[in-house]
Amino acid sequence: MTDPLEWETIDEEVAYSCPGFDVIHETVRLPDGAETDFDYASEPPAVVILPFVSEDEIVLIEEWRQAVKRVNRGLPAGSMEPGEDRETAARRELEEETGYEAGRVEFLTSVEPANGLLDARHHYFVAFDCEPTGERELDFNESIRVDTAGWEALRESVATGEVEDGRTALGVLHYDAFGP
Structure with a gap:
């Protein structure tokens, strides 16, 4: 029915x-x-990665976002390739955008970020024991800088609204509330 x-x-x-x-x-x-x-x-399904280098250090990206005409500080994320599973996509996107590889990856949650406007589905992962490999492979239309921040500083940036990216805010708040 x-x-x-x-x-x-x-x-x-x-x-x-x-x-x-x-x-x-x-x-x-x-x-x-x-x-x-x-x-x-x-749009195709996407992955968003909360990458920990250590218990207190997170890998972040700073990326130009043309729609809002500014640099956006947030978590690495990207579309899944056809036929690609979520974990493989999370590992690939992390390395392509940041040059870091994850030792371990755990699924966090899946959400429809704006289902009144788009059919997108975002799959969130937490990556642990991330190490730099230097092997970045940006898409032709990506302008990205890689940075790190302390976990508490990132949480505070979300709390104060300094981080405006919805994917990042959701990932940080979900992890903080529920863990992996």
């Missing part, structure tokens, strides 16, 4: 496609029978 809140998709097409996501245009029927248009961004 369907939920009485469910919308019926009558028609669907890719309205726009670019590296990283598509914009999907749908014609839908609402529960009251009215028809309307609905557009959303569609």
Whole structure:
């Protein structure tokens, strides 16, 4: 049985496609029978990594974010490749963006970060015993600096709003509240 809140998709097409996501245009029927248009961004699943070098030191990235026109300080993250499992993607993204390899990786949680606007699903991992390898492999459109911070300093940056990145705030707060 369907939920009485469910919308019926009558028609669907890719309205726009670019590296990283598509914009999907749908014609839908609402529960009251009215028809309307609905557009959303569609992107592949992604991983977000909270990488610990030691018990108190975290690897962070500083990355230019064109949408907000500033450098964003946060956790390494990226899209999963087709057919790639979550842990493999987390290890790959960590190394590609930071040059660090994880000794051990543990799943933390999965969330839909903005399911009113996009179909994204983010899988969070905690990486332990991270060591620098120097083997970064940035995508063509990534401008990233690597840095480290103490765990308490990162928590404080989230608490004060200095860290504005939602993925980072969620990862730090979830780990702080529930652990791995």
